[in-house]
Amino acid sequence: MFQKLLHFLRNFYVATGLVLLVWMTFFDANDLPSQAQNWWKLRELESDVKYYQTKIKAVQTERREVLGNDKLREKFAREKYLMKKPTEDVFVIVDEQNEPLEK
Structure with a gap:
């Protein structure tokens, strides 16, 4: 009798553990696919931060040069x-894609 009870309890805990693992992997609010998606999104946003930090540095350098x-x-x-004086005319030369030649 004691052996059957131990066997039942061991199978019960294994089954409960498997159900809990499946639940946490696929059905929980913090499931593995969501975690992977959030991880990739974080990496993308970190690369965006680096890009914008370099842009900010370039603008700050340009600003220091211009304001001085x-x-x-x-x-x-x-x-x-494309600002001009009142007595001037401004001509912008464009290419085939209607983009200015000098940027």
Whole structure:
């Protein structure tokens, strides 16, 4: 009788453990596919952070250069924003895809 009870309890715990493992793997809110998806999304966002940090550094460098000199500020405004004096005309030369030749 004691052997049958031990065998039943051992099978009960094994079965319960398997059911719990299956539940946590596929049906839980934090299941393995969701965890893998979140991990990939985190890696993608970390690479985006690196990209934007380099862009921020480039803009800060450009800003320091432009704000320090009046001639550079005027040149920057003319080239980047196509600003002009009232007596001037601005011509933008474009390629076949209607993109400016100088960027």
